[in-house]
Amino acid sequence: MNDMRKIERDVHMTDLKIKARGVNVHYGETHAIKDVDVDIVDKTVTAFIGPSGCGKSTFLRCLNRMNDTISICRVTGQIEIDGRDINDRAVDPVQLRAQVGMVFQKPNPFPKSIYDNIAYGPRIHGLTKSKAELDEIVEKSLRRGAIWDEVKDRLNDSGTSLSGGQQQRLCIARAIATQPEVLLMDEPCSALDPIATAQVEELIDELRRDYSVVIVTHSMQQAARVSQKTAFFHLGHLVEFNNTGEIFTNPQDSRTESYITGRIG
Amino acid sequence: MTDTTNAAGAPRGQSAADLVAASLKRRHRKQVWLQAIGIGAISIAFTMLFILVMSLVSTGWQAFTQTHVTLDVYVDPAEVPVERLPRGGFADVAGASLGAMLPDVDMTDRATARSVRNILSNGAQFHLRDLVVADPGLIGRTVTIKVPVSDPFDQLNKGLIDRDTPNEFRRVKNNEIAWFDALQDQGAISKPFNWALFTNADSRFPELAGLKGALVGSFWALLVCFLIAFPLGIGAAIYLEEFAPKNKISDLIEVNINNLAAVPSVVFGLLALAVFIGWFGLPRSAPFVGGLALALMTMPTIIIATRAALKAVPPSIREAALGLGASRQQVVFQHVLPLAMPGILTGTIIGLAQALGETAPLLLIGMNAFITSAASSPFDSATALPTQIFIWADSPERGFVSRTSAAILVLLGFLVMMNGIAIYLRQKFERKW
């Protein structure tokens, strides 16, 4: 734990954004998530930590119904965003995903221009009426993604021509461009070098002002640095969920303690 | 290393490094063997290819030139009266002027006159006729024409008829050789590039026979094949790969498509004969029907290639688009399909190249008919390149031997070109994600 400064930060906002109750996920016979309850607060960063294969990604993907795309995956239980059940038949996953953006483990820019990468979401959702408006969104998103200065002169270059860290910030900017309310990030720094990681972490802290951010990470230091709330998963169970400072300084469960002291995982 | 409780379980006194060193020699030997076998296989394949191409070139190259004779023809108004055009004694006037160039011939002798006229290709009189019909003012004047000689003299000029063969066994008799040599001495004989090979349709006379009809027929057939197989194949592949539920039925369909790709092409020809010609009453020998049969054959190839290309698009791209809220249809048409297009086009071109060389289904639907004009629509009778080769290979005239090889070379040229385009596309659009 190199940097414990942010752990002490208090969580002021307590508006509930996402409320999950009794969530179970099966991949065929595999029971990947077991009866998980989580409350995710608005305008905070919530970190999911836990050993590899414990179900962090699976749970994260429940929140924007990305698991729908896996045919063998079955999700039960209740997940509400702003009080609305996202698994309701009336909810279109397309609409949900516009509201709940996602950033993936491996940077995955489209093999299109930087501009088109950002403009894609606003275009398909019809968020803009004119080219000027779209230009504005692109610039705003790239600025929020902390990558504007690096790409402003090469918006027509391919997104895949950027470095790994730049690609990931481009993907974050792309997710922001659809103006989501929740941003899900699945190990966004695992493919990045330390400098790019620091840039992305800074960005995440910045994003907290406007979004509710849920980040999966295998690095406890990272969870400590960027999050206010931390959930510890183990073998599909949510073992402990508390303010980040509490989890790291005063874990209640022995498994949490073993994990953060490096004995499991 | 004297540690006897070696973790790798090596015998006493031998370290792992020693064992590795001992095995190296054996491994190297195996590698050398493998390489040698590989190089041997490639050499054999290339030798075969070389022999094939060389044998084609050695017989075919002669067909790319054609012996011509240059004549000054006096268009005698007595033989070609203006009021009878387009009919007239064009063969006679051409023969007369040829006879005038030869020593000691008595053109009043009808047999001799006929022999002299036979030096010229049957097409010569029509060439002259077309000139005169286009400009009747030529009647009564002398025109210089350059016309093909008939096949035996072409063979003689190309050295394919042996002058040492006894006269009675030789196609071209001693006196005819003397005539030809006389013409040659006067500088009237030339051997230019045989444009007729590409600008003429089929003919019973080898010196007039060309591939235009076959090229046009193949073009129509491939066009029909492409217009049908490409959209249907891609549509089927997209549905199967991206939308169809994965269950027993889709498995069954998949197996059947793969089987379809292995069905002998003659079966598709029989099907086309029975269904398109038998039931629907479409015309025989038409490139449209040929194209339909070829489309049936090409579709599985395109479906398989398209599915492979769709599969090769990394899932991360789909996830990225889905995560932004793109619908499945948007993911497919805005991201996956454009990225898969080079692979799809490559597969399509290779499928079309196969279709271009396909003979059996076209024989069954009658595209091996003797047709002396190029088709002007896909519903006219026509031949195709491979069936034209089939027809020529079956023709008894000597001139068709080299023309058959030449036609095969032309077909191979198209195949190489199409595969070249496929390779070019593949390399140009090869992506690294």
Ligand SMILES: Nc1ncnc2c1ncn2[C@@H]1O[C@H](COP(=O)(O)OP(=O)(O)O)[C@@H](O)[C@H]1O
């Ligand atoms: N697409 C899938 N198909 C089948 N099983 C899966 C799939 N994705 C994840 N799993 C299983 O679900 C469990 C949780 O995986 P995951 O959520 O990826 O773990 P984490 O992100 O915490 O490393 C693992 O046991 C994994 O094998």
Ligand SMILES: [Mg+2]
């Ligand atoms: Mg994961």
